[in-house]
Amino acid sequence: MIRASNLSVRLAGKLIVEKLSLQAQPGQVTAIVGPNGCGKTTTMKAVAGEIPSTGELTVNGRDVRSLDPLQLATRRAVLPQSTTIAFPFTVREIVRMGLSTGLNRSAGRSEAIAAEALAAVDLQGFAGRFYQELSGGEQQRVQLARVLTQIWEPVLDGEPCYLMLDEPVSSLDIRHQLTIMQLARDYCARGGGVIAVMHDLNLTAMFADHMIMMKKGKVVVAGAPADVLTDEAMEEVFGCRMRVSGLPAAGTPFILPQTAIL
Amino acid sequence: MSLSDAGKPGARGMMLSSLRAAAAGDRAGLARLVVAALVVLTLLALLLSTATGASNASAIDVVVSLLTGEQSSVLSQRDRIIVFDIRLPRALLGLLIGAALAVSGAVMQGLFRNPLADPGLIGISSGAALGAVLMIVLGGTLPMGLLGFFGGFALPIAAFAGGLITTLLLYRVATRHGQTSVATMLLAGIAVAALTGAITGVLIYMADDRQLRDVTFWNLGSLAGSTWAKVLTAGPIILISLTVLPFLSRGLNAITLGEATAFHMGVKVQKLKNIAVVSVAAAVGASVAVSGGIAFVGIVVPHILRMVIGPDHRYLLPASALLGGILLLAADMVARTIVAPAELPIGIITALAGAPFFLWVLLRGRTSAGL
Numbered sequence: 001m002i003r004a005s006n007l008s009v010r011l012a013g014k015l016i017v018e019k020l021s022l023q024a025q026p027g028q029v030t031a032i033v034g035p036n037g038c039g040k041t042t043t044m045k046a047v048a049g050e051i052p053s054t055g056e057l058t059v060n061g062r063d064v065r066s067l068d069p070l071q072l073a074t075r076r077a078v079l080p081q082s083t084t085i086a087f088p089f090t091v092r093e094i095v096r097m098g099l100s101t102g103l104n105r106s107a108g109r110s111e112a113i114a115a116e117a118l119a120a121v122d123l124q125g126f127a128g129r130f131y132q133e134l135s136g137g138e139q140q141r142v143q144l145a146r147v148l149t150q151i152w153e154p155v156l157d158g159e160p161c162y163l164m165l166d167e168p169v170s171s172l173d174i175r176h177q178l179t180i181m182q183l184a185r186d187y188c189a190r191g192g193g194v195i196a197v198m199h200d201l202n203l204t205a206m207f208a209d210h211m212i213m214m215k216k217g218k219v220v221v222a223g224a225p226a227d228v229l230t231d232e233a234m235e236e237v238f239g240c241r242m243r244v245s246g247l248p249a250a251g252t253p254f255i256l257p258q259t260a261i262l
Numbered sequence: 263m264s265l266s267d268a269g270k271p272g273a274r275g276m277m278l279s280s281l282r283a284a285a286a287g288d289r290a291g292l293a294r295l296v297v298a299a300l301v302v303l304t305l306l307a308l309l310l311s312t313a314t315g316a317s318n319a320s321a322i323d324v325v326v327s328l329l330t331g332e333q334s335s336v337l338s339q340r341d342r343i344i345v346f347d348i349r350l351p352r353a354l355l356g357l358l359i360g361a362a363l364a365v366s367g368a369v370m371q372g373l374f375r376n377p378l379a380d381p382g383l384i385g386i387s388s389g390a391a392l393g394a395v396l397m398i399v400l401g402g403t404l405p406m407g408l409l410g411f412f413g414g415f416a417l418p419i420a421a422f423a424g425g426l427i428t429t430l431l432l433y434r435v436a437t438r439h440g441q442t443s444v445a446t447m448l449l450a451g452i453a454v455a456a457l458t459g460a461i462t463g464v465l466i467y468m469a470d471d472r473q474l475r476d477v478t479f480w481n482l483g484s485l486a487g488s489t490w491a492k493v494l495t496a497g498p499i500i501l502i503s504l505t506v507l508p509f510l511s512r513g514l515n516a517i518t519l520g521e522a523t524a525f526h527m528g529v530k531v532q533k534l535k536n537i538a539v540v541s542v543a544a545a546v547g548a549s550v551a552v553s554g555g556i557a558f559v560g561i562v563v564p565h566i567l568r569m570v571i572g573p574d575h576r577y578l579l580p581a582s583a584l585l586g587g588i589l590l591l592a593a594d595m596v597a598r599t600i601v602a603p604a605e606l607p608i609g610i611i612t613a614l615a616g617a618p619f620f621l622w623v624l625l626r627g628r629t630s631a632g633l
Contacts (some may be wrong), residue, residue: 050522073528086375086518087573097519100512101528128287143519150527153551207493 001025002047002076002162002195006055009039009046009217010203016042024210026160026193029184031204031225033197034214035238040197041081043214044166047195048078051207060159073101076162081170083143085131086262091118091142092127096112098149113152116143121140122179136171144168144180154192165196169203178260181207205229213237277357288387293577296570300584303468304357307591311353312345333552343442352488355496356594357587359485359553362500362545364586367560368567368578369507372514373538374444379567380560381546383451385428388458390550391481393424398476399465415495417480426455433539444521482607483556485594488592496548503545504583510534511575518573556609558616566623589616 002024009017017039024030046053049064049072059075067075077098085094092145095114105113118124121160122140126134131142144165151161163184170179179204181203184194188209195219204225206209211228213221216236221228229244248254280291309325320443323341365382370379381387397420436447466477476572513534520529522630549556563586564578571577593611 045522047528050525068528069525069530070528073526078523080520080523083523085520086372087568089518090287090289093289093572093574094519097515097527100516128285139561197361241409 001060001160002193003058004047004055007043007046007053007057007252008055009042009051009053011042011051012030016044017053017169019026020214020217020219022047022212024162024193024195026155026162026191027188028192028209029181029188029196029207030210030212031196031198031208032212032214033199033201034220038214039217040181040214042217043165044078044195044197045163046136048072048076048164050078059162070102073150074103074161075151075159076164077147079144079147079163079165079168081166082136083139088130088132090127090133091123091129091134094131094142095127095145095149098146099152101150107212111150114145116249117148117152118142120148120183121145122176123245124188136172140168140171141176148187149181151192153242154187154190156204158190162193162195165194167197167199170199174255174257174260178262200257201229202257289572289574290577293574293581296567297577297581297584300581300588303588304584307588308353308357311356311588311591311595312349315344315349315598316463347490348488351490351493352485352594354493355488355552356485356591358493358497358500359549359556360559360586360588360590361504361583362549362586363556363559363590364563364582365504365507365579366542366546368564368575368582369514369538369542370560371564372575373535374448374516375518375520377565378561382455383448384543385432385451385454386425386543387456387550387555388455389428390421390425391555392428392458392462392546393420394480394551394554395462395465395469395477396420396424398480399469399473403543417491418496422547422551425550426543428458429539429543429547440532442532442539444535460491479607480554481609483554483609483612484597484605484607485553485590485603486598488552492552496552500545500547503541506537506541508576509581510538511579514538514575515573533541554607554609556590557581557614558612558620559590562616562620563589563622570622600627 003022007017007019007020007022008015020039020043020232022030022032022043026239033042042051047057047064049057049067059067059072064072071090088108092114096110098117099110099113115127121144123138123141123145126138126142131139134142144242147165150231151163154161165184168184169180172180174236177200184196185207186240188194196208198208208225211223211225212219213228213233220237221233231244234244270320276291277295282296283289313325341567366381367379370381370383371377373379394417397417401416401420430445432450433442434581435450436442436444466474468593469477513524513529513531516527516529517531517534519527525531547619564582565576567585571581590612593608593615596606596615597608597611
């Protein structure tokens, strides 16, 4: 379990995250939602150990701040919102980088994992392409494949591993949004855990087990999607009067991911 | 890059299979072949540069003499002195300095995530130039005893110290709460270069004609006056750095994706920065101290190699070391034969040959995968 309690983050003197508590259980997709600038990404960075924070912060019962970067890297992998690279690496070379955390694997096994990870994000045949020549959505999926290889086994030495995904589907088409969210579900089904910063509330309602709704650096409401997504919460957090599960006026087409047959 | 032994079926098969793997995004096999070819070329360059020059000792005589040592009587006494005491230290110094400049360039580019970065960005070159000019112009005012103690080493020591002090100063400015911002370092580097340039300018204004000439030639770089003493003082510093830097390869690869991502992947980013900056400052400081300013090797060599074998630092660093050494030896051979018995400053050759070639590479590479 990843556990934070009374987590606060101060950036340039400003309190960005204030006394936030969250728990991400293995076997569950935990989604963080909220308006732009409410501190979702900062929370994610603090939980990943990337930026300084105060309060209690543990992964599988161990203090995140006392763990070595390499020890952390075998327990959790992080997908940033976007990644620009400085040099012309191929897709295969980038994905293989995720496998360099020092776990002893044979060359053949590493190669197989890289290929499986690319297949999992629907990028078979892309290994020889240059990263910089791919579209934004393809680049995002290459990075996800790299992140997957870093903690390929959802349970390592009896301990669950965690995928931390910052807007994993933000630049994907609707089919790949579903593919990637399903991939996150499968990772949980095999014993790992997922924390994802999300913007699409429909996808969140469909795939998340646990939801945290944030506003101005604080948790407003947390729980199962059915309990969190209420008309009142939508108005309070997003400042938007709307009806959950309301239907649009007749004649306006609307498409919900829930109707997809996977 | 074709291998000298590519005619054998085994070697050709190996080349074909690594080319096929490269097409599938795996350039490791190709990179290993290139490194192997560069090792052969390095040995060739070393041999050629000890065998060419004003004396007419043949290459074979030199090889025999090198292999059998000083006792051999293949070479005349005079040629033996030329080969062992003049050409060999000069060739070794050329290899070491070329390797140091190219590897340092590759490491800086990786650390700054910018293919145009070079050790000049962290103040080494400008600081070393200031140190050297200080010594050339004001060295005469030092007490004779002190100057006599350092002898011919006064200038290199001043340059080395100038480079190191400037780099450490810059590093202090860019480091806050134990975190070094490479962006701040880049900007501070520009400011520091302007400042040292201004002080150097004041010194040049004060200098007399002979000192001006010395300053100009120092800036153009040269391997002339290479001695075993210089090899034995600069060599170990460069060799230690060249041994340490390849250990940073995995981290430098990860930093390509950003510092935060490198941390997520388990890299101790700040420790890597410390080691990289100190090693590069030492290697380049030692190089510049004995050879003066040699431009272009640090940018051109890693760039060309990245286009052939890719940016993976595990192969890029050793390949850069070898190709840097080869190119500097080649440039030095041109420098000392083209206007023989006089010689051109080597910096002129590296820039004169390097710049048009680099432009050609850029024009050609725009359509392919290069940057």
